[in-house]
Amino acid sequence: MTKWSLSSDFSLIHNPSSVWSYGSKPTGYHVTGTLSLFTHLDPEPNDYGEIVAWFGRDTIWYTHWLGVYYNTKPTDFILKEPNTSTVAFTANGVAMHPGDDGRFSVVRFTAPKDGNYVLDTTFTHIHSCARHSGVYIIYNNLMTLWEIDLAGPKDSRSFKTTDKGIAVRANEPIDFIVGVGLDNVFYCDMTLARVDIHLLENQAEAPVIAGSIGFILGVIISAILFHIFFQYRENKQNININQSDMRLSTKCSYELKMISPIDLFLILIMKNRVKNYSLIGNRSLCDLLIY
Numbered sequence: 249m250t251k252w253s254l255s256s257d258f259s260l261i262h263n264p265s266s267v268w269s270y271g272s273k274p275t276g277y278h279v280t281g282t283l284s285l286f287t288h289l290d291p292e293p294n295d296y297g298e299i300v301a302w303f304g305r306d307t308i309w310y311t312h313w314l315g316v317y318y319n320t321k322p323t324d325f326i327l328k329e330p331n332t333s334t335v336a337f338t339a340n341g342v343a344m345h346p347g348d349d350g351r352f353s354v355v356r357f358t359a360p361k362d363g364n365y366v367l368d369t370t371f372t373h374i375h376s377c378a379r380h381s382g383v384y385i386i387y388n389n390l391m392t393l394w395e396i397d398l399a400g401p402k403d404s405r406s407f408k409t410t411d412k413g414i415a416v417r418a419n420e421p422i423d424f425i426v427g428v429g430l431d432n433v434f435y436c437d438m439t440l441a442r443v444d445i446h447l448l449e450n451q452a453e454a455p456v457i458a459g460s461i462g463f464i465l466g467v468i469i470s471a472i473l474f475h476i477f478f479q480y481r482e483n484k485q486n487i488n489i490n491q492s493d494m495r496l497s498t499k500c501s502y503e504l505k506m507i508s509p510i511d512l513f514l515i516l517i518m519k520n521r522v523k524n525y526s527l528i529g530n531r532s533l534c535d536l537l538i539y
């Protein structure tokens with residue numbers, strides 16, 4: 249699988265489930281805090297059982313509000329709270345709400361393998377009484393990819409990476425977080441979270457393959473250039489040797505005609521070359537002179 253959707257993949261049974269985890273982070277603006285997993289999923293207890301939510305151990309419906317909510321119906325659905333406010337869920341929509349003590353609601357995506365991931369997200373206020381909420385996307389529990397304030401009912405903001413995505417290693421998390429926002433109160437912070445993630449196939453392998461091909465081509469081209477260079481140098485040396493042999497041959501012929509055998513013998517003794525005569529074998533006298 250190379251595509252994931254928070255909505256389509258939503259699990260009513262398991263947490264974590266495949267690449268998704270539902271949980272919370274501590275109070276305050278510590279969006280890089282430790283993730284605590286929610287422990288149980290409950291349906292709305294009154295007349296809206298189609299809406300369910302994952303909560304922590306200390307939370308049930310309409311207590312601390314901290315949770316990840318889900319509309320099980322394939323149609324839009326309006327939930328009326330015990331008070332007069334309403335929450336407008338989209339079909340199979342996932343929503344997040346921070347806690348009354350300021351804890352963050354968190355959906356975590358954990359990368360299944362190394363690669364470039366394209367993130368495509370939209371966060372929307374769906375509480376009729378919405379004021380301010382903070383939305384954050386945090387990479388690897390360290391780097392803030394996006395941070396924005398939603399203000400007022402139906403306010404909606406989107407974040408998308410470039411088509412090249414972002415490089416993520418296997419098992420690194422990307423957290424999608426909703427906090428109480430600039431008003432610093434938790435009322436009416438229900439925020440719809442559409443999160444779609446796409447892994448670009450072969451992005452990690454492509455540079456490696458290209459690099460290998462480039463290296464091999466480099467070696468081949470270098471070998472060809474070295475071969476051409478040495479071939480050129482060898483030819484040049486052969487030409488110089490042939491020219492030298494010709495000069496020596498002409499010179500020897502001329503000198504041998506002009507010198508007597510006795511003088512030649514004396515010259516060889518003076519040059520102290522006669523001791524190597526046995527090694528020289530059948531070489532001509534001209535060869536002995538230039539040896």
Ligand SMILES: [Ca+2]
Nearest residue numbers: 380428429433
């Ligand atoms: Ca708020």
